[in-house]
Amino acid sequence: GIQVEQSPPDLILQEGANSTLRCNFSDSVNNLQWFHQNPWGQLINLFYIPSGTKQNGRLSATTVATERYSLLYISSSQTTDSGVYFCAVERNEYGNKLVFGAGTILRVKS
Template identity: 90%
Template sequence: GIQVEQSPPDLILQEGANSTLRCNFSDSVNNLQWFHQNPWGQLINLFYIPSGTKQNGRLSATTVATERYSLLYISSSQTTDSGVYFCAVQGGGSNYKLTFGKGTLLTVNP
């Protein structure tokens, strides 16, 4: 099946700093989503971005499908941005299953 690798596994920032999270995948995809899992376990949709670039406030994402990677940018980070960020993809012959990476644990200190 399709493989998803996220980097870095852990990231510690001071409030106000910017960061870039990366997601590499091993096959062509027809769906790519970025999620934020907060400390209560809720999985929040950030972006549906199988290709192209999108922005939502301080967050933006870019997927270069031909090169099999996606980037999530967080600008002017806040303590509420802390949590685990997951990249999940559909591809490699599956039209239903989202395959998740292991996530990036982001800690934003005040």
């Protein structure tokens, strides 16, 4: 099946710093989503981004489908950004399952 690798596995930032999280996937996809899992365990959908670039406030994401990777940028990080960030991809048949990466654990220190 498709493989999803996220890096780095862990990241510690000082409040106000910027960061880039990466997601590599092993096959062509028609869906890619970034999630933030908060301390209560909820999965918050950040972006639906099978290709191209999107921005939402301090967050932005870019997916280069032809090179099979996606990047999540966090600018001016805040302590509330702490948590686990997951990338998940779906194969070319719609209605198919999402395959999740192992996540990046982000800790933002004040």
